[in-house]
Amino acid sequence: MEQSVRQRRQKSLVLILAREFASNLATPIYIADADERLVYFNEPAEQIAGRSFAETGEIPIREWAEMLAPQATDGQPLQREQTPGGIAFAVRRPAHGSLCITGLDGKRREIATTAFPLFGPDEEFHGIMVIFWEQA
Amino acid sequence: MATPGPETVRTGGNTTCVEVTANGSRVILDAGTGLRPLGLELAKDGPQKINICLTHLHLDHIEGLGFFAPFYDPDCEVALWGPPSSVRTLKERVSRYLSAPLFPVEVAQMPARVTFLDAPDGPWEIDGLRLQAHPVSHPGTTFGYRIESDGVALAFIPDHEPALGLKLESLTSDWISGFPVADGATLLLHDSQYTEEEYPGRIGWGHSSISQTVTFAAKAGAEATLLFHHDPVHTDDDLDAHCERAQELWQGDGPPPELAREGMEITL
DSSP: OOOOGGGGGOOOHHHHHHHHHHHHHHEEEEEETTTOOOOOOOHHEEEEEEEEHHHHEEEEHHHHHHHHOOEEEEEEEEOOOGGGGHHHHOOOOOOEEEEEEEETSSSSEEEEEEEEEEOOOTEEEEEEEEEEEEOO | OOOSSSGTTTTTTSOOOOEEEETTEEEEEEOOOHHHHHHHHHHTSSSSSSEEOOOOOOGGGTGGGGGGGGGGGGOOOOOOOOOOSSSSSSHHHHHTTSSTTTTSSSSSGOEEEEEEEEEEEEEOTTEEEEEEEEOSSSSOOOEEEEEEEETTTEEEEEOTTTTTSSSSGOOOGSTTTHHHHHHHSSSEEEEEOOOOGGGGGGSSSSSSBBBHHHHHHHHHHHHEEEEEEEEETTOOOHHHHHHHHHHHHOOOSSOOEEEOOOOOOOOO
């Protein structure tokens, strides 16, 4: 059930600034918070995901990962923890890799992704930012 | 920077400093040049413990510290609260100003007992006043402070650019920088440095246009708003026009915004 605005947890300044940054870039980006919820992806990312963020809304990142059905480039399925986003979240370090996803429009795409954790000035973990782009 | 002179006689020219008192308790918000005359008043009361909460360490918010009379009273205690840093302590950062070559008196030389404290993550109390510090959108780590007492809430966000890169009108409250500080506040003191014409040339400078201030205040449901942090180039006449524009734009509930003026005393 969609949360009312009042029920949603206030986003940290780090996430607010991350969204502002992502919303002004042509590079596809998605952002997840420290509770492993997908909180935003920008318009360029919508082209690869095959659906707009307005349609998707905030959802658990695991659900987002299941929707996209990530696979290694050889076709083997990938668990969330094996993806760069999963590594950045679990290990709290940057990660990069190539994989395939099936967009929510049904189209299979090979993408490269770079994920990094977001730490505030007080060294608190706020979530991750993931840059991804379609490889020809 | 401070702008005393004939063109700012009505509004005042000191930089940011606000004294909050309730039931005999006192907290000072920011330490701009306005701290100097406040310190002279406080010095008349003799030995005491004083709490100063800094929103951030830009010079216009701390330059009054070196001239704060209680610092030179050995019987006074001063607690300085501020935003944390993973790189340097608050004392180290403030000491970059209160040290040679920028200032002739080092912190260690000040007769008063001075302590430096990171504002905690979460509410805390100072002499019965309930405070919260929230990071807000402004270059460098910057806080907005919310102070509550006896059912009233003061929201203090003197330097703030909540609409950086986004249309504030299109955001839900959970995505608005500073919203928890200002949510339903009895009185909001908010950055309103630029006219709508000036802002496009100052995006990312960390301050708001008058229309953004009005939108923010309305979205936060503040019961009253004071337009704060006037631009040094704006004269009294400019600021009066600024306030008129804010009142034209105001569509929120409650009274339209008013202009903050030096020496104002407001009872909530």
